[in-house]
Amino acid sequence: MGNAYTRHYLTIWIWLLLLVLVSVTATSILPKLQALFLIFSVAIIKALLVARNYMHLKHERVIIYAIALVPLMFVIMLCFALFPDFVFHR
């Protein structure tokens, strides 16, 4: 059991490092807006890799997913609700 999992965890780690390098190079070679889009997409992918593989969400039941996802949804909603007051009005 150990070997199959450890190889998997190492693979994910390599991917994570590569993705960091992608983000870093993006800042120097891409124009500002594209770079930002890429960087934050990469961040989301990295977070998903850690959550699904290291936190084992891939194998967990729906309830655990719900416990993780519902607060995230509320936070994203809060962020957008703050736009009128702070992004559009400053």
Next chain:
Amino acid sequence: MTDAAVDPERTHHHKLGFWRTYVFSTDHKTIARQYLTLGLLWAIVGGLLTYSMRWQLAYPETEVPGWGFIAPDVYNALVTMHGTIMVFFVAMPILLAAFGNFLIPLMIGAQDMAFPRLNMLSFWVFATASVVLLSSFFVPGGAAAAGWTGYPPLSAKAEYTGVGWGMNLWLLALALEFASFLMGGVNFLTTTMNMRAPGMTFFRLPLIIWMELTAAVIFMLSVGPLIAGAVMLLMDRILGTTFYLPEGGGEPLLWQHLFWFFGHPEVYVLLLPGLGIVLEVITVFGRKPVFGYRTIIYSTIVAGFLSFIVWAHHQFVSGMDPRLAMPFSITTIIISVPFAIVIFAIIATLWRASITFATPMLFAVGALGVFIFGGLTGIFNGSAPVDIYVHDTYFVVAHFHYTLFSAVFFGGFAGIYFWFPKMFGRMMNEALGKIHFWFTFILFNSVFIPMHLVGLRGMMRRIANPMQYEFLKPLQPLNQFITLAAIVLLLSQIAFVINVFWSLAGRKAAERNPWQANTLEWSAESPPPHGNFATTPVVYRGPYEYSSPEAADDWLAQNQPLVTAKAARQ
């Protein structure tokens, strides 16, 4: 897990010393009683603050008997601390921590919480928070004075209120209180998910458990942004950051959003356990199943979800983007629907029930009436066009005292009178209980009905001396009447205090099930021993089988195996 044999683990008495049994206990029942005691003690403090505030309003710039002269900035501290204490140090510990801790393991048939040591830690963190908050009264500059809502810039800079350490200690006390209740929430949810007795499916849980769980989830998901905001406020005060200070690029309005994103769900965190207590009491004292068990659950969950998208109705006049007013008004009106459904279900439960008006039932029905009144004024407050006129007036104060009192006071006392035999092994005195109820009910309405009028005539919140305003002078007789009624209301609580000590000192022990109720806690001893049940209960049915045609009595316990008529004849 259908083990019906006696488990020696349960009956073995761990001989722990005084400190481990009564002070640093991991038993959920002891922890619950500790929370209840501390919450009731804080209620006395909160009541004393009420007394001095109301005296100041009725007879401004006179000496408050027993207290002394109150300067306007001291009045601000009184207002602030009254709100903070009542919400976070009375309502939360009594409704959530005390009742939740006591009832959850017992009602689901478990021996204790999933994490008993975490439970003990949560109480002692709360006790520490209490010490920190109490100490804030005695530091130079006095206690926090920026309102229980603590809006910056007033709260961000010490020189604006004259309060230095008092405000920092206030923030620290709140942070500790939040940590304590987050720990409690983890315990409540994990315990109920994982430790239900055999046969206790989710849809056989008593409704108070559903309410406590929903309240726990709401609290845990909503408090985060306020914790973030409070960290930012503390940094502004201590480290000179500028999160909320415009001169440093900060935004005072940000605090309001972060605060109310939590603040609004918080009021439902307080309300739901109160409604849960009402539901338990009315079924027992009406000898009737609850009407719409699943409807109540689904409505509660929907209301819980909606509670996260109504918060800016507290900010209609804050200067926020006016385009936010309509969506938040709409969501606020919508949230009244699931709550109305629950209220109709409660009324339908009472309809044609065989009602006994024992003290718990009086308080439960009182809670229902008071809540309906408060809910109705909420509709006015939630609509932006009306709120623009009533915001920051006593109309709002009257509204939220109706809704909060119903849950915390009437609901809380219904619960205390109902579960006192189980918690303390003694019955409370019925006559004193009825006196307590009638005085409280009549005087509460005497205080707060006129307060609506005072608010609609324009009296602002948080002012120390209404007499400085010409247009408020005609309201003085009303203010004085309110104060008089409030003082008598406070004094009436003595009936409860006497009842508690009288009952605890009583020699006659309470039976296991004095109310002939169905839920599992009534099959344990009064009070239950360590480990709660001699054997793991097995659950056969839901909690509200009252006046069932299948049973000989008008009640049928959840863990009572059913003997068929055929078997009974043999």
Next chain:
Amino acid sequence: MTTHTATASQTAIPSAKTGTWWFLASEIPVFGGLIASYVVLRLGGGGWAEAVSHVNFSLGLVNTFLLLTSSMTIVMAFAAVQDNNPQRTGAFLGLTVLLGLGFLVIKAIEYSTEITHGFVPSSGIFWSFYYGMTGLHALHVLAGISVNLVLWVTALRGSLAQHSYRVEAAGLYWHFVDIIWIFLFPLLYLT
């Protein structure tokens, strides 16, 4: 009374895991609130780019590597404890602790450099957020290191085998702290 955190389970998800996930669910809005505030204030106002240019990008990058690697080492420790291999468990837990400490050391170096250059919390709105977000995160890293340290010591004594769920719970928390940094790094260092 025996602890029954991992055994008495009606839904077949051990209590330690359920409890940890509920705890994480409450932590998400804490950092979420901070990050949301940062995002909206930054998008709404100009003039932050100047301040941002003074953060130490290379040290931030090193910290990112340290934390990502420590996430890998702690999940390796979990695999090892399930494999009943106390030496590997101890080794990986020890590595995790060291990597975490390395993160904090570098953070301390960053802070002291910034402070000596005059970039203190009161230097403006960007620095308020920088110190607030990284400070709160660092406190969480410290808490995680303490937990991992206790587990490491338990592993060295060979008594961790029957508590594999503790490694999983500690791992969940540690991964959460890592995920927060996955977002803080681009927010504070790459923009």
